[in-house]
Amino acid sequence: MLDYKLLEALGAVVDQVGFERGAQALGLTQSAVSQRIKLLEARLGQPVLVRAPRIAPTPLGRRLLNHVQQVRLLEHDLLDHVPSLGDREQRLRIALNADSLATWWSEAVAPFHQQQSVLFDLVIEDQESSLKRMRDGEVAACLCTTPRSIQGARARPLGGMRYRPLATPEFAARYFANGVDRISLSEAPAVVFGPDDRLQHRYVANLGVTSPFPHHLCPSSEGFYLMIHAGLGYGLVPDLQARPALESGALVELESESDIVVPLYWHYWRQGGNILEALTDHLTRCTEKWLTDLKGFDNTTGIL
């Protein structure tokens, strides 16, 4: 069998992004951890870690960590039957989009966490990167907009997140008094999450504008919302996040053809053990409370 002490050292250094902190997490000295990783590399005849500019696993290292995570999930199932074997601490690493994390995710998983002793390692990623992390074995599950599952995994639709084009009443009066059109959209600053966020582009495209438009960049869901709330720009905000401000009148909805809906699919390893299966069942049962039914959804326009 593999020497899991060595693999555990690798996992700790990668998780903590450093030898010193990795050693601390394991309760070992830094030199002990360093020796374990050297021994692992000597046995394999290949490096498992890139040291600079930032500590990261090599493709081989990643494959090993993937394996360790799977073994841990299986161990957890075993502990259900033989509790005396060890401690029950169990980590599930999951990639998800920032807006889910900033809105419904915690409330949805809280009841599951009450029953199951599980710790979440959450990673924020856009859809393409999430699936790559699944393939590399860095995460056991992910939430993304692609329905097609990757090899070794399954995908289940959870529902759609509804987005509304919003701004403060003052911002709307200043820029959109004559309507939302080519001219006003070329003047009014939008807020865009990052280069991978195409929601604002899709919104202006649905209104017939394909040229570049002025925009701030703000890669934080809460920051994005607060920029709009402070009148720095307009943008597409998840309905779940915007409701109180819409009700109080602090934000108003801009003209639009229709709301934009982003579909969310839950991807998870087939061999991920009982706890991942249980979380999958839990999510598919409870998310309709926050997410919209995807019947009739048009993937090209994002319009439901």
Place this chain on the structure above:
Amino acid sequence: MLDYKLLEALGAVVDQVGFERGAQALGLTQSAVSQRIKLLEARLGQPVLVRAPRIAPTPLGRRLLNHVQQVRLLEHDLLDHVPSLGDREQRLRIALNADSLATWWSEAVAPFHQQQSVLFDLVIEDQESSLKRMRDGEVAACLCTTPRSIQGARARPLGGMRYRPLATPEFAARYFANGVDRISLSEAPAVVFGPDDRLQHRYVANLGVTSPFPHHLCPSSEGFYLMIHAGLGYGLVPDLQARPALESGALVELESESDIVVPLYWHYWRQGGNILEALTDHLTRCTEKWLTDLKGFDNTTGIL
């Protein structure tokens, strides 16, 4: 003089993380942009872009982009005097910590944005990486916890963010009924932002615990707060973010030696032009509304 058409192409491809989108942003064809970058590399005799796994500037490319950003800031000053020269669109790229962005930042810069036609490119970074980005010229300013400025830049103290150890009343009753001590802290899951977030470590260390403790990882300010709010763990939350929940009783403060305060310093390029100077003045004038005075602050314990 340098051929700024070529440098602009480089900037667009890097900003948009792709040739196709970079071309779109400039209103050019993809092949035109590609040719400009090839020409730039041929003239320099060195690559300016890394193509895989993700498009990124080489160190030389970064130096060029740094220069372009500085030229743009200077151009903006010129346009104050000769408005007919061109359009006034001006971008300021700034790195800041996630918690500032999730709390006071937008409200603080909103009045500045009303007066100055500026678009913000915000980047979320912990302190070490922010200063590295300043040095590499990727950002014109940053907000971080280090008082020492880097070469070519100045640093000004803005104030401290106060953090409180919080949990739901149910969570506190379940785990901390007998007090916050070594035993309860080894059982109760904390929420930690990421490997670089040492706030929770500092909190338990101030209570005499130096061994590892169970924790979730959640690299999003709002997600972090919502995990605590949903009862998944305890953690240190910015006072600004927690106040409503503390007042309503949805969250309670755990025992602690004292609140933890994180000092924030504004670092900015000396040659960053008038608009960066004006933003600096604005921030140093207005942030006392949200941030705590740093007199008497102890950098080792984080206690004020």
